[in-house]
Amino acid sequence: MSQYKPKVVCFSCKFSWGYLADEAYLSREIENWIPIICTGKIDTTHIMDAFEKGADGVLILGCPEGDCHYQDGNYEAKKRVYLLCRILESIGIEKERVKIELSSDPEGRRISKLVKEMKEELAKLGPWKGNVVAEKMPQKKEIKAGRGK
Amino acid sequence: MWKTESVGVTRADTAVRQCLPPCQIKCPINEDIQRTNVLISLLPEDMDSAREGIIQISDYLYEKNPFFNICGYICGICELECNYKSKGGAIRRRLLKRFLSDVYTDHLKERGKFGISKNKEKVAVIGGGPGGLMCAYHLSKKGYNVTIFEASDRLGGALWLVPDYRLPKDVLQTTVENLVRIAGIDVKYNSRLGSEGLTLEKLEKEGFKAAFLATGLPYPRILTFEGKTVEGQDLSGVMYGHTYLYEVSHNNIRPDYFKGKKVIVTGGGNVAFDVARSVKRQGGDVIVICLECEDKDCKDGIPADEDEIRGAWEEGIRIIYSRGVREIVGQDGKFKRIDCPACISVFDEEGFNPKFDCTDCIDLEGDVLIITVGQAPDRPLLQKENLLNERGRLEVDHLTLQSSSVPWVFIGGDVRRVGFMIEAMGEGLMATESIDRYLRGVDMREGRRRDYEAYEIPVRRDYKPVPEVPWMPPEDRMHFQMFEKGFTLKEAIEEGKRCVTCGPCLSCKACVSIGFQKSLSPVEVDTATCSGCGHCVYVCNYGAARLVNRGDKVVSETDMFRCKSCGMCVVACPSEARKMVDEDIADTIAKVYASLS
Numbered sequence: 001m002s003q004y005k006p007k008v009v010c011f012s013c014k015f016s017w018g019y020l021a022d023e024a025y026l027s028r029e030i031e032n033w034i035p036i037i038c039t040g041k042i043d044t045t046h047i048m049d050a051f052e053k054g055a056d057g058v059l060i061l062g063c064p065e066g067d068c069h070y071q072d073g074n075y076e077a078k079k080r081v082y083l084l085c086r087i088l089e090s091i092g093i094e095k096e097r098v099k100i101e102l103s104s105d106p107e108g109r110r111i112s113k114l115v116k117e118m119k120e121e122l123a124k125l126g127p128w129k130g131n132v133v134a135e136k137m138p139q140k141k142e143i144k145a146g147r148g149k
Numbered sequence: 150m151w152k153t154e155s156v157g158v159t160r161a162d163t164a165v166r167q168c169l170p171p172c173q174i175k176c177p178i179n180e181d182i183q184r185t186n187v188l189i190s191l192l193p194e195d196m197d198s199a200r201e202g203i204i205q206i207s208d209y210l211y212e213k214n215p216f217f218n219i220c221g222y223i224c225g226i227c228e229l230e231c232n233y234k235s236k237g238g239a240i241r242r243r244l245l246k247r248f249l250s251d252v253y254t255d256h257l258k259e260r261g262k263f264g265i266s267k268n269k270e271k272v273a274v275i276g277g278g279p280g281g282l283m284c285a286y287h288l289s290k291k292g293y294n295v296t297i298f299e300a301s302d303r304l305g306g307a308l309w310l311v312p313d314y315r316l317p318k319d320v321l322q323t324t325v326e327n328l329v330r331i332a333g334i335d336v337k338y339n340s341r342l343g344s345e346g347l348t349l350e351k352l353e354k355e356g357f358k359a360a361f362l363a364t365g366l367p368y369p370r371i372l373t374f375e376g377k378t379v380e381g382q383d384l385s386g387v388m389y390g391h392t393y394l395y396e397v398s399h400n401n402i403r404p405d406y407f408k409g410k411k412v413i414v415t416g417g418g419n420v421a422f423d424v425a426r427s428v429k430r431q432g433g434d435v436i437v438i439c440l441e442c443e444d445k446d447c448k449d450g451i452p453a454d455e456d457e458i459r460g461a462w463e464e465g466i467r468i469i470y471s472r473g474v475r476e477i478v479g480q481d482g483k484f485k486r487i488d489c490p491a492c493i494s495v496f497d498e499e500g501f502n503p504k505f506d507c508t509d510c511i512d513l514e515g516d517v518l519i520i521t522v523g524q525a526p527d528r529p530l531l532q533k534e535n536l537l538n539e540r541g542r543l544e545v546d547h548l549t550l551q552s553s554s555v556p557w558v559f560i561g562g563d564v565r566r567v568g569f570m571i572e573a574m575g576e577g578l579m580a581t582e583s584i585d586r587y588l589r590g591v592d593m594r595e596g597r598r599r600d601y602e603a604y605e606i607p608v609r610r611d612y613k614p615v616p617e618v619p620w621m622p623p624e625d626r627m628h629f630q631m632f633e634k635g636f637t638l639k640e641a642i643e644e645g646k647r648c649v650t651c652g653p654c655l656s657c658k659a660c661v662s663i664g665f666q667k668s669l670s671p672v673e674v675d676t677a678t679c680s681g682c683g684h685c686v687y688v689c690n691y692g693a694a695r696l697v698n699r700g701d702k703v704v705s706e707t708d709m710f711r712c713k714s715c716g717m718c719v720v721a722c723p724s725e726a727r728k729m730v731d732e733d734i735a736d737t738i739a740k741v742y743a744s745l746s
Contacts, residue, residue: 007745014665020150020193023664032741036734037666041716046738054745067646069187070715071609071690106193 006122007032009050010115012061013039015069018108030112039063039100040073044084047098051130057122059115060100067104074102094125150198151191151663153205168710170652171603172242175230177575180214182227182242183652187659189245190645196638200252207253210246211260215286215328216279216574218250218257219308222316224571232606232651238615240648241636248641254320257327267333269293270358270588274334275342278306279570280363280562282328283577284584289332291585296357297334300341304329306365307563308570310394310420312427313629318398343530349558359584362536362552363562363577366524372415374475375505381477382520386484390416390424390521397427407433413487413513415474416521417441422457424521425466430627436513437461438469440492440503449495463623469513473505477518486514526564536560549583549593550576559583604651604711607690613647616640651691654713670714670729672707679704679726685718694718 009032012018018026018035027033032055036042039062047058060081062074078100085095099118105111172182188206192199210217225243233239269292274285277299285295303309304325308316329336340347342364352360369389372379381387396402407428414425417439425435441451451458451470461468469489476488491509496502531537535554538544544553545560552558561576586593619634626632636644650657654669661668672693681703685694693711696703705726707718719727729735 009741009745014660015191019191019663019665020198032745034734034737034741037660038715038717041720041734043720050742050745053742066611066613069650070713070717071607071649073715073717075610076688076717076720106191 004123004127006056006119006125006127007054008057008059008115008118008122009034009055010059010061010111011036011039011042011046012108012111013037013063013074016063016067016104016106017061017111018105020106021108026108026111030115033111033115038068038070038073039077040068040070040075042077042080044080047081047084051097051128054128056125056128057097057099057118059118060098061105061111061114062100062102064104065102078102088130093128093130096121096125097128150193150201153188153209153662167599168602168604168653169656170650171230171232172227172240173652173656174601174603176227177572178214178578180210180217180227181657183648183650183657184659184662185210185249186240186242186245186645186648187650187657188645188663189248189641190648191659191663192638192642192645194639194642199638203249203252204256207249207256208260210249211253214574215331216283216324216570217246218254218320219316219324220571221245221247221250222320223311224569226569226571230603232604233612233615233647233649236606236612241616241618241644244618244636245641245644248636248638250320251635254323257323260327260331262331262333263290265290265292267292267294271296271356272584272588273298273352273357273360274363275360276300276306276363276365276562276564277304277325277336278363278365278562278573279308280365280573280577280580281306281361282325283574284361284363284561284580285334285577286328286332287578287581288584289334291581293584293588295332295334297329297336298340298342298347298352299336299338300364300367302338304336309398310391310423312394312397312423312430314426314430314626314632315423317631343527343533349534349555353557358557359587360558361550361577361580361584362558362560363564363573363580364527364530365563365573366526366567368525368527369520370523370525372474372477372520372522374473379474379477381479381484384477384479384484385482386479386516387477387518387520390414390420390519391524393424393519394420394427402431405432407431407517410434410516411514412436412517412519413438413515414519414521415439415487416523417451417453418521418523419453419457420524421521422453422461424519426457426461426464427629428517428519429461429464429466430629433517435466436469436515437466438472438474438487438489438513440473440495441470443468443470449492460620463620464626465623472511473503475505475507475510484515484518486512487518489513523567524563531564534558546593548597549586550580551583551587551593557587559587602710604653604691607649607651609649609690612649616644650713653710655710666714667733668731670732671709672712672714672716672718673728673730674705674707675726675728676702676704677726678724679722680724681705682723684721684723685727688717688721690715690717 011034068074081100089095170183192202227242228239231239271294274281274297277297288295369391412428412433412435414437425437429435471492472489473492474487478486489511490505490507494504550559550561559580561580562573621632685705691711693708
């Protein structure tokens, strides 16, 4: 188990995270980092795809509440993560595998720290077992959560 | 720290349908307000690192508006139309600009001259106020050889009459000095049109191919009552606000000049309040009396800004609304009192046409009367230059500002129609376009009519309250220093964030200019798979997604003028009918995912 190195895909909104830093530098620093223009853009299928392709966890970093450039994208993302976690739990997958934090770090120094913390947590959980229970899971299209208000 | 690149230059061009945020439509020069707000919100939190960003933002603003650092003190016209007004308070755009100004004014002297060769025609600008300077700046930028003929010994025109507590003189001085230097404008001081042989004819003979006449309103307007001049304006102790402010600006009036004196100011405009508050600062006990009523929203409401009225009130200036001046009474050649009938209506269908109820009169006694009821142009001069029509009005095309009688002359600014500084600047910009077209011999009017469309405020879960702008308490501000505290860097960032960016991305492109996105990806709808369910309409905060009838089917489409490419509709679409075209993020995701296994 000690050899197990969890993989975390990290999405972060450019409007609050790392916009003052050199993106190329941060990309080298943070593994599997996807800076995105709004967390509201992250589809549940993006998250599930990540797991399917071999990720053990997905971390989403959005803007502080009330600060979304596109009004409420961060709130939508938070809601989506919450709903997805409920579904994952219902099929026996740990909800800790998907995390969202709404905060801000213009220099982007905290991103790799947050990824590291998540990896440490995931190390305790072990690898993603989702593909084992995949048969039990509904088809992708049905999971895909719409947005209600 | 990000760098703004030229790819993010905004476009406010002559499209058939031009959508802009309401603040930008309100601004007579359509300044890129939203862009500025977004970039300010992305500044670093420590001043040393932020400076570089502030200068980048300011450099961009300066290209179009070489007066923006003055606007930051005295304009704020954009705030009147801000969508946030209905949600707790307009974005304090003026203060955001003042924040930039406070860094940039010092930096101005480092700004280089225009790097263009001036090989085009000679153009004369008559009058060095904001309108004339704006025109001269933009003509120079286009390569014309511009000479300003300024009647006085300083540039800036009526801006000098704004008291120091609202606009510090050094900001004004630095701005005009650098403007002239950067644009390489030739200035002839003490050159008044109509005196010492300076005429339009002479300018034409000297080789000037076009002229912009922006001579402003150099004379105070005389007080009249029911069409007749009110007697007694020559009494000792009666003066005009315009003259008074001129003397104040030249430091010709002792700081305690009005000590122990009761001063009556007539007029309800901002200038009247500038006068009243200056007098108060020079020791006077001031009463303002105006025709208009207190309710700013009614047709006869007082025209002065709310902040001016509030400031005056705080400073202990009494305001008497809805009264005119019928008679000025003197004693031994000195002003004694005025007789003030109630004003029952100021404007009618014809325009300014006050009506009075002379059975309801009050007497106001005082030592000094300052008449501030507007300014007037140099009519005889305009007459002599053949610029007036038979009705004694300036005959000017409203779209091109071209004089009907003298086609090589363009007229704008206060002389044409009294207004705010920025309105004169707007006309300077219009005149630039006209003069350029005139000298190139192209159509003067084609494509110049712009119908702008504004947006409503986007849907949000919560809105933030407007920040308090601290003023010094009245007892501490009886001097001519600024009493309004500007934003700190942190406050400016917060206020920039508060802006909900209700305008379209096309007129902003802040995110593109700093490389957040390569381009603004359009959202495409596959009408074959679209079920017309309307989820996208529901989630779109900007009203960009909507349902339309296509044959016998209801499908959704995207209004590209409103779309912000936020992608919420793409995520919400249950049929995967919506997608973003050419989005760079898809590649990043694919690359990262490929590396996982």
